[in-house]
Amino acid sequence: MTLLDINGLKTYYRADDGWVRATDDASLSIERGETVGLVGESGSGKTTLAKSIIRLLPDNAEIRDGSIEFEGTEVTDLSDRELRKQIRWSEISMIPQNAMNGFDPVYTVGEQIVEVVTYHENDTSKAEARERARDLFDDLGIDPDRVDDYPHQFSGGMAQRAMIALALSLSPSLVLADEPTTALDVVIQDRILDTIKEMQTEINSAMIMVTHDMSVVSETCDRIAVVYGGRIVEIADAETIITNPRHPYTLGLRNAFPDISDDDQELISIPGTPPDLVDPGEGCRFAPRCPFAREECWKATPETESYGNGHRVKCHRADEIDYLQEEAGKKST
Numbered sequence: 187m188t189l190l191d192i193n194g195l196k197t198y199y200r201a202d203d204g205w206v207r208a209t210d211d212a213s214l215s216i217e218r219g220e221t222v223g224l225v226g227e228s229g230s231g232k233t234t235l236a237k238s239i240i241r242l243l244p245d246n247a248e249i250r251d252g253s254i255e256f257e258g259t260e261v262t263d264l265s266d267r268e269l270r271k272q273i274r275w276s277e278i279s280m281i282p283q284n285a286m287n288g289f290d291p292v293y294t295v296g297e298q299i300v301e302v303v304t305y306h307e308n309d310t311s312k313a314e315a316r317e318r319a320r321d322l323f324d325d326l327g328i329d330p331d332r333v334d335d336y337p338h339q340f341s342g343g344m345a346q347r348a349m350i351a352l353a354l355s356l357s358p359s360l361v362l363a364d365e366p367t368t369a370l371d372v373v374i375q376d377r378i379l380d381t382i383k384e385m386q387t388e389i390n391s392a393m394i395m396v397t398h399d400m401s402v403v404s405e406t407c408d409r410i411a412v413v414y415g416g417r418i419v420e421i422a423d424a425e426t427i428i429t430n431p432r433h434p435y436t437l438g439l440r441n442a443f444p445d446i447s448d449d450d451q452e453l454i455s456i457p458g459t460p461p462d463l464v465d466p467g468e469g470c471r472f473a474p475r476c477p478f479a480r481e482e483c484w485k486a487t488p489e490t491e492s493y494g495n496g497h498r499v500k501c502h503r504a505d506e507i508d509y510l511q512e513e514a515g516k517k518s519t
């Protein structure tokens with residue numbers, strides 16, 4: 187059953203030189219319990235899309251258009267208070283990029299978890315909420331007595347775990363994990379990803395995993411949405427995105443992570459920089475960097491075409507991708 191249905195979402199930021207079209211006509215739906223990766227380079231709009239869902243956006247952001255339907259409720263129609271009371275943390279929670287910034291430095295981590303739990307659960311006492319925080323710490327491999335510590339007493343890895351505890355404390359239906367491990371060293375990264383997956387399975391929540399790392403999504407996600415220039419340019423199950431992508435940008439992204447690439451496939455490289463989202467111009471936003479761009483790509487925004495089993499691609503030349511790759515291979519040999 188569909189848990190979250192985003193349609194035609196546009197979230198823009200006001201900037202000195204105009205509006206930054208950070209999320210521009212994005213559509214995505216999430217089923218109960220599934221994990222969907224949002225992958226793309228830095229600045230492609232992944233965080234903006236994730237934060238729009240629970241409106242944890244900065245003051246200069248504006249949701250311009252589109253709908254975000256969560257279990258039948260139109261989230262964009264809710265007041266801030268309704269959103270806080272009905273959805274944020276209890277139904278949809280977020281593990282931010284840098285956990286330290288997610289905690290208030292003046293309160294202990296335990297107090298903050300107790301505050302969130304008792305705000306949403308009228309029948310839960312402070313003592314019970316504190317016990318839950320201690321149990322979650324234990325599950326996440328932190329000494330339960332450390333619920334009485336202040337955020338600055340935690341290492342980066344521990345703060346990230348404590349944030350996971352907070353994000354899961356109300357067993358939400360959806361967790362938004364925004365680069366949950368990039369600030370950490372590699373060994374801890376793997377352990378934390380495993381922990382997130384285990385806990386997610388335990389409470390049977392869905393998850394949106396935001397990352398620039400194709401190997402992370404290939405290991406942890408059921409489906410992958412590839413984001414470029416504020417748009418979802420390709421979406422499919424993880425296996426299809428890794429082994430049989432149709433968008434040239436996805437081919438290039440995969441190329442940046444050789445350990446997941448198929449040796450037989452021609453590697454496509456994508457030099458250049460992402461588009462200026464204040465004035466992205468007409469046409470496909472990837473055209474300036476695309477080895478296969480032709481005239482129409484510069485002129486018209488491609489429609490999103492379906493290739494079966496939920497595989498959707500926004501590229502004028504998606505039908506020809508195998509041939510184009512083969513030709514590219516011939517030229518490079």
Ligand code: ATP
Nearest residue numbers: 199201206208227228229230231232233234244463
């Ligand atoms: P990263 O991995 O670096 O977080 P991202 O793919 O998550 O990147 P966003 O952070 O969503 O991308 O940013 C999308 C675009 O919006 C970028 O061009 C970015 O510069 C711009 N942007 C983000 N936050 C703001 C803001 N508060 N004001 C203006 N522009 C912003």
